[in-house]
Amino acid sequence: MAKSRRLVDMLMFINTKRMFTAKELAEEFGLSVRTVQRYLLDLSELGLPLYGEKGRSGGYKVLKNRILPPILFTEEEAISIFFAYQALQYYHDLPFDAEIHTALQKFYVYLSEETKKKVDKMSAHIAFWNPKRNLNTPYLKELLEASLAGKYIEFLYDSKAGQTRKEVKPLGIYAHNGLWYCPAYSCDKQKVLLFRADRIHSLKVLEKDEQMSLTLKEWLEKEPINTQPILLKVTLTHEGVRQCKGVPWLENHVKVARDGNGYIDTITDGNELNYMASFFYTLGAHAFIEEPQELIGKIFCHAEETLRRYKNEVGTKDE
Amino acid sequence: MAKSRRLVDMLMFINTKRMFTAKELAEEFGLSVRTVQRYLLDLSELGLPLYGEKGRSGGYKVLKNRILPPILFTEEEAISIFFAYQALQYYHDLPFDAEIHTALQKFYVYLSEETKKKVDKMSAHIAFWNPKRNLNTPYLKELLEASLAGKYIEFLYDSKAGQTRKEVKPLGIYAHNGLWYCPAYSCDKQKVLLFRADRIHSLKVLEKDEQMSLTLKEWLEKEPINTQPILLKVTLTHEGVRQCKGVPWLENHVKVARDGNGYIDTITDGNELNYMASFFYTLGAHAFIEEPQELIGKIFCHAEETLRRYKNEVGTKDE
DNA sequence: CTTAATACGACACTTTTTGTCATATTAAAA
DNA sequence: TTTTAATATGACAAAAAGTGTCGTATTAAG
Numbered sequence: 001m002a003k004s005r006r007l008v009d010m011l012m013f014i015n016t017k018r019m020f021t022a023k024e025l026a027e028e029f030g031l032s033v034r035t036v037q038r039y040l041l042d043l044s045e046l047g048l049p050l051y052g053e054k055g056r057s058g059g060y061k062v063l064k065n066r067i068l069p070p071i072l073f074t075e076e077e078a079i080s081i082f083f084a085y086q087a088l089q090y091y092h093d094l095p096f097d098a099e100i101h102t103a104l105q106k107f108y109v110y111l112s113e114e115t116k117k118k119v120d121k122m123s124a125h126i127a128f129w130n131p132k133r134n135l136n137t138p139y140l141k142e143l144l145e146a147s148l149a150g151k152y153i154e155f156l157y158d159s160k161a162g163q164t165r166k167e168v169k170p171l172g173i174y175a176h177n178g179l180w181y182c183p184a185y186s187c188d189k190q191k192v193l194l195f196r197a198d199r200i201h202s203l204k205v206l207e208k209d210e211q212m213s214l215t216l217k218e219w220l221e222k223e224p225i226n227t228q229p230i231l232l233k234v235t236l237t238h239e240g241v242r243q244c245k246g247v248p249w250l251e252n253h254v255k256v257a258r259d260g261n262g263y264i265d266t267i268t269d270g271n272e273l274n275y276m277a278s279f280f281y282t283l284g285a286h287a288f289i290e291e292p293q294e295l296i297g298k299i300f301c302h303a304e305e306t307l308r309r310y311k312n313e314v315g316t317k318d319e
Numbered sequence: 320m321a322k323s324r325r326l327v328d329m330l331m332f333i334n335t336k337r338m339f340t341a342k343e344l345a346e347e348f349g350l351s352v353r354t355v356q357r358y359l360l361d362l363s364e365l366g367l368p369l370y371g372e373k374g375r376s377g378g379y380k381v382l383k384n385r386i387l388p389p390i391l392f393t394e395e396e397a398i399s400i401f402f403a404y405q406a407l408q409y410y411h412d413l414p415f416d417a418e419i420h421t422a423l424q425k426f427y428v429y430l431s432e433e434t435k436k437k438v439d440k441m442s443a444h445i446a447f448w449n450p451k452r453n454l455n456t457p458y459l460k461e462l463l464e465a466s467l468a469g470k471y472i473e474f475l476y477d478s479k480a481g482q483t484r485k486e487v488k489p490l491g492i493y494a495h496n497g498l499w500y501c502p503a504y505s506c507d508k509q510k511v512l513l514f515r516a517d518r519i520h521s522l523k524v525l526e527k528d529e530q531m532s533l534t535l536k537e538w539l540e541k542e543p544i545n546t547q548p549i550l551l552k553v554t555l556t557h558e559g560v561r562q563c564k565g566v567p568w569l570e571n572h573v574k575v576a577r578d579g580n581g582y583i584d585t586i587t588d589g590n591e592l593n594y595m596a597s598f599f600y601t602l603g604a605h606a607f608i609e610e611p612q613e614l615i616g617k618i619f620c621h622a623e624e625t626l627r628r629y630k631n632e633v634g635t636k637d638e
Numbered sequence: 639c640t641t642a643a644t645a646c647g648a649c650a651c652t653t654t655t656t657g658t659c660a661t662a663t664t665a666a667a668a
Numbered sequence: 669t670t671t672t673a674a675t676a677t678g679a680c681a682a683a684a685a686g687t688g689t690c691g692t693a694t695t696a697a698g
Contacts, residue, residue, distance in 0.1 A: 002654080003686070004323050015431060021643065032688050037645075047391050055696030058643040068397060068429045070389030072366055077422035078387060080415035087406040087447075087494075096399035103396035110387045112334060118467055124534035125466045125491030128406075135570070147444045148437055172444030175406075179565070215443035274601065282597040284621060288628065300629045302603060303622040309607065310619045321685080322655075340674070351657050356676075374665030377674040 008069045010039055011048065015066045021059040075115050078107040082119045086126045090178065093198075095141035135198040140173060142203050143182050147172045147216065152187075152206040158199040166195075167206070172216025173197060183219055192219060230270040233290040236262035240286035247279070273298055327388045329358055330367065334385045340378040394434050397426040401438045405445045410494065412517075414460035454517040459492060461522050462501050466491045466535065471506075471525040477518040485514075486525070491535025492516060502538055511538060548586045551595070552609040555581035559605035566598070592617055 006029065013028060014020065025036045040060065044050040049063040085104060088094055111119065139155070146153050147170040154167045168184035171192065175181075180197035192214070214222075236244060236254070241262035244250045253266040268276070270292075277298045280287050289296050325348065332347060333339065344355045359379065363369040368382040404423060407413055430438065458474070465472045466489040473486045487503035490511065494500075499516035511533070533541075555563060555573070560581035563569045572585040587595070596617045599606050608615050 012429075023643085034646090034689075035687055038686080041645095052644055053696090054642095054644045054694065056640095056642045057697060058695080060644085064393060066394040066431060066434070068392050068394060068426070070391055071425050071429065072389055073387045073422060073425065074383065074418070075385040075387060076415070076418045077425075080418035080422055081400060081403070083413075083415050084400070084403040084407055084419060088403055094402075096395070096402050099393070099395045099399035100403060103392060103399055106390050106392065106396075107387070110331075110390065112385060115385070121467050121534075122463075124536040125463060127491070127493035127535060127539060129493055129495035144441075144444060148440050172446070174446035174448055176448035215440075216446060217443040220446060278597055278601040281600050281621065281625065282593065284624065285628070296629050299625055302600065303625040303629075305603065306600065306618055306622040307626065309604070310615050310622075342674085353658075353677095354656055357656085371675055372665090373663065373673095373675045375671095375673045376666060377664080379675085 007039060007042060007046075010036075011043060011067065011069055014043075014048075014060075014062060019059050019061050073107070075111060078111060079115065079119060079122075081107060082122060083126070086123060087128045089123065090128055091175065091180075092135060093137035093140055093180070095144045095173070135179070137180050137198040139200050139203040140180060140197060142205060143170050143173050143197060143200070146170050146205055147182075150209050152208040152210070153184075153203055154206055155203040156201040157195060158201070163201075166193075168193065168195075169210065171214055171219050174216060174220070183216065185214065229267045230273075230292050230294070232264060232266055232268045232276070232292065232295075234264040234280070235288045235290065236264065236283075237286045238262075240283055243283055243286065270294075277302065326358060326361060326365075329355075330362060330386065330388055333362075333367075333379075333381060338378050338380050392426070394430060397430060398434065398438060398441075400426060401441060402445065405442060406447045408442070409447055409497065410499075411454060411497075412456035412459055412499070414463045414492075454498070456499050456517040458519050458522045459499060459516060461524065462489050462492050462516060462519070465489050465524055466501075468528060470528040472503075472522055473525055474522040475520040476514060477520070482520075485512075487512065487514075488529065490533055490538050493535060493539070502535065504533065548588070549592075549611050549613070551583060551585055551587045551611065551614070553583040553599070554607045554609065555583065555602075556605045557581075559602055562602055562605065596621065 010025065010029065013025070022033045022036045022040070025031070025039075026033045029036070031039075040050055040052075048067055051061045051063050053059060053061070082104065085100060088100070094100070108116065108119065142153070145151075150169065152167060152169045154165065156163050157166050166184075166186065167188070168186045170182050170184040173180055173182050182195045182197045182200070183192050184195060185192050234240075238260040241254055241256055241260065244254045244262070244264065249268070250264065253264050254262050255265070256262045273292075273295055276295055280289055280295070281299060281302075289299070329344065329348065332344070341352050341355045341359070344350070344358075345352045348355070350358075359369055359371075367386055370380045370382050372378060372380070401423065404419060407419070413419070427435065427438065461472070469488065471486060471488045473484065475482050476485050485503075485505065486507070487505045489501050489503040492499055492501050501514045501516045501519070502511050503514060504511050553559075553563075557579040560573055560575055560579065563573045563581070563583065568587070568591075569583065569585075572583050573581050574584070575581045592611075592614055595614055599608055599614070600618060600621075608618070
């Protein structure tokens with residue numbers, strides 16, 4: 001039992017070193033060099049990828065990544081990890097996809113038959129509703145790692161105007177509606193730009209790094225600074241109330257009268273006018289916008305233009 | 320070393336049994352009873368919650384859940400698990416929430432300082448955009464477990480008409496837009512009903528169980544039987560192409576000409592006409608619908624009506 | 639060609655593990 | 669009430685495993 005403990009201690013010690021010699025460990029742990037060699041043999045049999053180099057400036061190296069000491073999990077905990085993985089199933093690409101799979105594999109082999117069945121079944125009984133996407137997003141891990149390390153990157157980006165070269169410092173990544181986005185700070189333009197991760201090609205991590213000034217979270221929280229507060233006033237029918245309560249950006253702002261009709265009187269983001277126009281258009285007669293005038297104007301102009309564009313289509317059919 | 324291995328073997332053997340005696344194990348492993356007792360002592364020191372009962376029909380029991388043998392993970396794998404957990408951060412309630420936390424805790428304590436920092440940072444650099452909800456959904460785990468076991472459940476449901484008692488067999492759970500839903504088969508009504516999990520109260524698992532006839536997955540796949548296929552033909556400008564490629568239900572159906580303009584010619588669901596109308600309305604001049612006539616009609620009528628409704632509003636301002 | 643490292647075998651010595659026996663305690667069955 | 673079969677624990681000798689000290693081979697840098 002004492003040996004197992006010392007093996008774990010040694011594993012931990014090794015993890016902190018890039019390279020080490022048997023003599024070093026012998027002194028550290030008060031053991032003979034021979035015993036240390038035997039310990040290292042045991043560790044590699046346990047799965048630690050050790051590589052020894054002979055010769056004067058030789059020593060041992062741990063290949064691969066650091067390995068954690070053996071951990072005891074309960075089956076319930078393993079199940080919970082499989083559950084968490086379900087949430088990721090709907091993304092075509094993920095950072096750390098390979099690692100998640102090897103980790104799940106390690107859990108899976110030790111599960112009891114009964115629990116294996118349960119885990120197998122699970123994917124058929126849980127869904128996280130997200131649009132399935134088929135776009136390849138190969139650089140997710142690199143984007144995330146660069147943002148964690150505060151490193152600059154360089155890549156080609158498919159934008160409206162064709163492919164352009166960008167040099168930026170990513171703040172992080174986020175998933176929205178099945179797509180991955182990456183806000184990144186551009187030195188040239190001195191501001192944060194938002195990129196769609198699937199449109200990023202030929203990424204290269206640059207040496208230039210800088211301690212993080214802004215994280216994704218801060219940026220997401222700050223963003224509302226870019227908002228242009230405008231007053232939104234809408235009257236709603238009974239059905240309009242129901243619909244507005246179903247969207248997160250409005251659910252807390254709908255006031256309902258005793259007769260079931262409703263009213264919205266709140267401040268929202270002026271940058272979202274186009275989205276709002278489309279949303280209230282869908283509601284049709286169930287919502288009547290009182291303010292802002294700009295939103296009414298948008299809807300009105302759009303309606304006029306739409307009429308003009310489809311006039312002939314509808315006309316010919318009717319005749 | 321031989322001992323550690325035998326300890327693990329014994330752990331595995333114990334896991335398959337509900338109850339056992341020291342003598343049984345002694346015979347199974349070719350050890351003396353005394354040694355088995357000492358092994359069991361070691362195992363409980365390692366964290367296995369063993370409970371021994373004296374007396375004639377006594378024996379050992381493992382309390383709690385099964386424990387997996389010690390597993391060696393790499394740090395990268397641990398990071399990937401923390402990443403997966405990020406995807407769940409936006410749900411107010413989760414099944415297995417407690418277990419996920421204890422599992423992450425076990426990983427966390429063994430991470431190197433460097434990796435701990437990385438993991439701490441991660442939550443600030445990744446987001447899975449989902450509306451934050453504040454509704455309590457306490458029965459998620461029970462719903463999931465019942466669906467896996469094919470068991471019937473009984474609960475009170477807050478529906479439009481007030482609280483009603485339901486007796487159903489859940490097919491599974493799914494998350495959509497930050498809310499949890501549970502489709503479940505009702506024996507009374509002989510069909511699958513869809514429940515919002517946050518509206519379920521006082522759940523009780525019934526003894527009655529039945530091997531699964533339908534899983535959530537099958538149900539979700541079957542649902543489109545309700546679709547009404549219609550032909551959709553749209554011409555797109557360059558920008559229209561870009562926008563349509565950004566929505567999942569169209570991204571695979573956009574054909575792009577050499578000049579950058581595009582064309583859609585596909586079959587979609589007639590039940591979604593209202594949504595489509597709203598979507599193509601937003602695109603404005605970047606999309607021109609050729610078919611179906613019904614969609615054009617919808618957009619046209621809506622535009623006419625919108626004009627009528629807001630005419631005065633815009634007029635008064637202009638004067 | 640010396641030095642400092644891995645690699646590994648042999649053997650005596652030390653520590654740990656194991657089996658045996660003894661004893662106490664408990665609870666069900668006879 | 670006594671017997672029986674289980675846990676629980678201690679003592680001690682025997683067996684096994686682990687350890688240190690050699691020795692020898694091999695390798696590569698200085």
